[in-house]
Amino acid sequence: MLQRKWYDMREFIAFLEKKKDVITIKDSVDPKWEVNGITRLGLQEHAPAIIFDNVKGANYPLATNLLGTDRRFLWALGIAKWSDFNEEWCRRTQKLLPWRVVKKAPCQEVVLTGKQIDLHKICNITWHQYDGGEFPGTLSVSVTKDPETGVLNAGIYRMGTLSRNTLGWGAPEYTHGRQHYMKYERMGKVMPMAVITGYDPTVFIASCTRTPPDIDEFQLAGALRGEPMDMVKCMTNDIHVPATCEFVFEGIVRPDYRKIEGGFGEYTGYYGEARSNPVFEVQRVTMRKKPIYLGAREQWYPSESALAVGKSSQAVAFDTVRKLVPGVLDMRCDVTYECIVKIDKLFPGHAQQVMDAVWGATYARYKHVIVVDKDIDIWNYDSVHWALSTRVRADRDVNILPRRAGQWLDPAVSLREKGWQTGFGIDATMCNEEYEFWGEKAPRTVDDPEMVAKVEKKWGNKLAWRK
Numbered sequence: 001m002l003q004r005k006w007y008d009m010r011e012f013i014a015f016l017e018k019k020k021d022v023i024t025i026k027d028s029v030d031p032k033w034e035v036n037g038i039t040r041l042g043l044q045e046h047a048p049a050i051i052f053d054n055v056k057g058a059n060y061p062l063a064t065n066l067l068g069t070d071r072r073f074l075w076a077l078g079i080a081k082w083s084d085f086n087e088e089w090c091r092r093t094q095k096l097l098p099w100r101v102v103k104k105a106p107c108q109e110v111v112l113t114g115k116q117i118d119l120h121k122i123c124n125i126t127w128h129q130y131d132g133g134e135f136p137g138t139l140s141v142s143v144t145k146d147p148e149t150g151v152l153n154a155g156i157y158r159m160g161t162l163s164r165n166t167l168g169w170g171a172p173e174y175t176h177g178r179q180h181y182m183k184y185e186r187m188g189k190v191m192p193m194a195v196i197t198g199y200d201p202t203v204f205i206a207s208c209t210r211t212p213p214d215i216d217e218f219q220l221a222g223a224l225r226g227e228p229m230d231m232v233k234c235m236t237n238d239i240h241v242p243a244t245c246e247f248v249f250e251g252i253v254r255p256d257y258r259k260i261e262g263g264f265g266e267y268t269g270y271y272g273e274a275r276s277n278p279v280f281e282v283q284r285v286t287m288r289k290k291p292i293y294l295g296a297r298e299q300w301y302p303s304e305s306a307l308a309v310g311k312s313s314q315a316v317a318f319d320t321v322r323k324l325v326p327g328v329l330d331m332r333c334d335v336t337y338e339c340i341v342k343i344d345k346l347f348p349g350h351a352q353q354v355m356d357a358v359w360g361a362t363y364a365r366y367k368h369v370i371v372v373d374k375d376i377d378i379w380n381y382d383s384v385h386w387a388l389s390t391r392v393r394a395d396r397d398v399n400i401l402p403r404r405a406g407q408w409l410d411p412a413v414s415l416r417e418k419g420w421q422t423g424f425g426i427d428a429t430m431c432n433e434e435y436e437f438w439g440e441k442a443p444r445t446v447d448d449p450e451m452v453a454k455v456e457k458k459w460g461n462k463l464a465w466r467k
């Protein structure tokens with residue numbers, strides 16, 4: 001069985017070393033442009049993960065592109081291929097795994113307080129050319145506690161440095177972290193928060209997953225890795241964090257206080273505008289000895305931001321939809337707002353029912369839903385495109401659902417309309433029911449599996465191009 005349980009980020013990096021899929025850059029690099037350019041090239045070329053040993057002005061090494069390729073993302077979970085991914089995720093997460101509390105933790109080996117805290121010396125990267133400044137908070141997981149239920153939430157939201165010890169906190173209103181904050185703010189109370197980075201990769205994936213509310217992402221991480229997370233209480237508040245992470249930033253977010261933060265290059269592949277965001281005030285930093293900072297250059301696929309948000313949320317959406325609608329076989333969502341669903345079509349309106357389930361019951365807020373038949377290989381866009389061009393009649397098969405809750409960062413929507421989107425569904429299944437009504441049959445595809453199987457047997461290893 002493939003490995004899926006990692007003690008910490010270092011164990012995963014050691015695994016990548018064995019696979020020759022991580023490189024270390026020892027030369028000094030400029031945080032304003034060189035890290036940007038090198039990570040951009042690395043992502044675009046599906047290259048190894050990168051550790052920058054010597055970032056000018058920073059005290060710690062920086063790891064990037066950790067899950068930036070399909071292969072590393074699948075390795076992190078110990079899953080062999082995408083077509084196994086959804087089923088395996090659902091199997092593992094049927095039951096979430098509560099975490100264990102430990103008293104002593106590597107992440108509290110070194111402590112910085114007061115004037116010792118200087119964010120500019122911890123992570124000082126400008127990840128994209130036109131970012132508003134340094135963004136240490138790219139793969140930083142915000143951990144908060146619901147003041148009413150006590151349930152923990154972990155989510156990754158952008159954070160840009162405002163001063164030596166403050167960061168803008170980019171959690172929009174539809175995120176769980178922000179909803180915790182809204183509860184504190186209504187009570188006029190300060191919200192305690194812990195921000196962590198440099199963790200076992202299942203924490204990375206769980207924190208990006210768009211789940212229903214009141215799910216503790218550390219229990220999800222436990223289920224994904226097949227062993228409960230070990231968690232330790234923060235030194236200055238009651239929030240628990242993974243014991244083996246590299247950095248913990250303990251602090252508060254005050255009510256009724258905002259500062260302009262951004263703009264920033266987002267996972268959509270476009271710059272998001274500067275916003276008036278709540279402010280995270282760091283009161284203490286705890287870390288491991290010789291810690292490694294973890295960050296990411298956000299962009300479209302290929303990138304860890306696209307993979308982690310896309311694939312984890314896809315698996316949860318798949319689980320939801322297949323529990324509501326029969327005949328749902330697989331799902332693929334790796335272009336931010338698009339969801340492709342494969343079904344075994346059983347009745348008229350089946351594809352439309354799938355669209356309704358995706359729009360109505362999943363948390364990822366997909367705009368576009370494409371439904372295809374069971375003979376289509378959704379892991380091959382050639383196959384999906386073939387279905388779109390040969391099985392669709394637009395006046396019959398296109399469904400538009402205006403004015404739904406959308407994604408804040410949708411580049412197709414101007415600031416005035418932010419937060420709204422239009423559902424667009426394409427039924428790209430063959431219209432068998434129409435043919436059959438008149439006693440006809442839908443055209444047969446030219447897949448010819450029997451001939452292919454016969455040839456495979458006789459010619460399989462004699463074909464020159466296969467050698």
Ligand SMILES: Cc1cc2nc3c(=O)[nH]c(=O)nc-3n(C[C@H](O)[C@H](O)[C@H](O)COP(=O)(O)O)c2cc1C
Pocket residue numbers: 138139153154155156157158170171172174175176177178207208209210211267296298304305306308309
């Ligand atoms: C690198 C990276 C950066 C992200 N930045 C943001 C962000 O700034 N705002 C946001 O709403 N989601 C962001 N996300 C996506 C969220 O982490 C994801 O939607 C997650 O489900 C949020 O957690 P929640 O559902 O518990 O609120 C980011 C994801 C990644 C991988």
Ligand SMILES: [Mn+2]
Pocket residue numbers: 153154155176177211212213214215217
């Ligand atoms: Mn959540």
